[in-house]
Amino acid sequence: MGSFYWDQDLTATDSFAGAGGLSCGLxxxxxxxxxxxNHDERSIATYRRNFPHADVRCAWLETIDWKTTPDTLIKVGGPECTNHSRAKGEKRRDRRQLRLPGWTDHDSKPEAEKSRASMWQVYRAAKAKADKHMPYHSMIFENVPEVAEWSGYLDWLQHMLTLSDEEPAHRHYEHQILSVNAMHFGVPQCRDRWIAVFWPKGARKPDLNFRPPAFCWSCKQDIAAVQCWKNPTKKTGRYDYRLRGQYTYNCPRCSRRVQPYYRCAAEVIDFSDRGIPIGERLASRLPTLKPATMQRIADGINQFFRRPSLPPSEAREVPRIDGIAPFWITYYSNGKPYSIYEPFCTFSTRERCGLVFPPDDGSLDIHKCSFRMLNEREIKAGSGLPPQYEIVADSKDEVTRQCGHMVPPPLAQWVASRVIAAM
Structure with a gap:
């Protein structure tokens, strides 16, 4: 299946490039x-700004003739995940719902059908290169964990593994599936991802054994944690943070559960920007907060202002905070207040996180508390973007949208570095 030489340039192709998070890490x-x-003009503008050396095209992938595109050693991509997850606001009751109307490739909604068909577009590109006798050496794809519950998942995986430039087709690729969370890669955001890595059969296998550092209170020492699945027969899913996932990290010595070190929300918060006191919103021509939001803030005051807590030992690089630390709330149907010593929730394409600062006069009056949403710098930093990375946008909503689609670069960099080291 093609020959690869060390004197070849380490070039890469990114389909579903978005605003370039995966490419940045690569x-x-x-x-x-x-x-x-990528098909989105606004994201492509950001991509071109940060990767001026690349041949970047704004088009739907189904219109690309992959036999005519540049031949590269590496292929990466983040197929559209919206309709594999709950991002559309359609509540999933259980995994079987992915096989029911509304959760299959036969979805009656055209945008949902195109979204899930995007997984087949990465196969089409790889097949075209194999047919041309210029196959990709290694491929890295990312998506939400729910993609493994998609009804066409096993069929797609089988097609990817049997890509060949020979007849009859043989199993020419090997693979490994990773379930990881960005919070363990230095990103102050709890963002679960499914990662699939493919490499030629017989080639050196990438070392994709992720062992995040953690402190074991039982062994009284730092350890390299081991991923442990609640159901050993189902090794895909979400990290069991806040007790609702499929896997944990445990000590390899005593098997006790541990929490790997992480960066928290406090590290990227601009504490000089306190927002507007809640009681002055109307005077500032801002809408009053909804009752549900006010209830979350009241709950946060009782939880974090009345009983201030210290940063947990797992939180790294926590800035010094004078006085009572603020807290943050989420704007989901099950939204609640959270400590700034935790990572942010998963950033979506809409603003979901707000900050609440204590009153300047030392009281706990909710109307004197200041409130604001995250600013653009915090959204970028919370997505793991380097400071010099530019988002081409004319509004904060657009910055939020592009970052909400983005693969955190530190996570992508870790995977890509392991793949490249094995090539």
């Missing part, structure tokens, strides 16, 4: 982006 790992494609 280049920081040592590769050079040569070709990228």
């Amino acid at each position: 280049e920081r790992a040592g590769a050079s982006l040569q070709f990228a494609v």
Whole structure:
């Protein structure tokens, strides 16, 4: 299946390039982006700004003739995840719902059908290169954990593994599936991802054994934690943070559960920007907060202002905070207040996180508390973007949208560096 030589440039292609989070991590790992494609004009503008050396096209992937695109050693991509997850606001009752109307590739909604068909577009690109006898050496794809529950998942995986430039087709790729969370890669955001890595059969296997550092209170020492699944027969899913996931991290010595070190929300918060006191919102021509939001703030006052807590030992690089620390709330149907010593929730394409600061006069009057949503710098930093990365946008809503679609670069860099080291 093609020959690969050390004198070949370490070039890469990014399909579903978005605003470039996956590509950013890939280049920081040592590769050079040569070709990228995405259908969204605003995201492509950001991509071109940060990767001026790449051939970037704004088009739907189904219109691309992959046999005519640049041949590269690495292929990456983040197929659209919206209709594999709950991001549309459609509540999933259980995993079987992915096989029912509204959760299959036969979805009656055209945008949902195109979204899930996007997984087949990465196969089509890889197949075209194999047919041309210029197959990709390694491929990295990311998505939400629920993609593994998609009814077409096993069929897609089988097609990816049997890509060949020979007849009859043989199993020419090997693979490994990772379930990881961005909070364990230095990103102050709890963001679960499914990662699939493919490499040629017989080639050196990438070392994708992720062992995050943690402190074991039983062994009284730092350890390299081991991923442990609640159901050993189902090794895909979400991290059991706040007791609602499929896997944990445990000590390899005593098997006790541990919490890997993480960066918290406090690290990226601009404490000089306190927002507007809640009682002055009307005078400032801002809408009054809804009752549900006020209730979350009241709950946060009782939880974090009346009984201030210290940062947990797992939180790293926590800034010094004078006085009572603020807290943050979420704008979901099950939204609640959270400590700034935790990572933010998963950033979506809409604003979901608000900050609440204590009153300047030392009281706990809710109307004297200041409130604001995250600012653009916090959204970018909370997404793991380097400071010099530019988001081309004319509004904060657009910055939020692009970052909400983005793969956190530190996570992408870790995976890509392991893949490149094995090539």
